[in-house]
Amino acid sequence: MKELDKSETHLTVRVELRRWGKPVTVVQGLPKTGRSLAExxxxxxxxxxxxxxxxxxxxxLQGDHRARIKSELVKLGFPDDHIEVF
Incomplete structure (x- = not known):
């Protein structure tokens, strides 16, 4: 994940309801392409x-992971103040 400059990335996390009311956690703000997104x-x-x-x-991500995702993103090296969870 060396390609991604994590200090300049602003991430937004929210939950959407998809088919039949199933929750999906959506993380936005990463580069559109590249190996780092997949990693x-x-x-x-x-x-x-x-x-x-x-x-x-x-x-x-399948399911509602708002409770844990911020801490997991911080463990991956993203700054805490650059992550918004709605």
């Missing part, structure tokens, strides 16, 4: 024990 998504899916996808600068 961050892979590490989040592992640490949160959930499925998900990453494309167009957005990571979608």
């Amino acid at each position: 961050v998504a892979h590490k989040l899916k592992e640490r949160l024990a959930t499925g998900g996808t990453a494309k167009d600068g957005v990571i979608m």
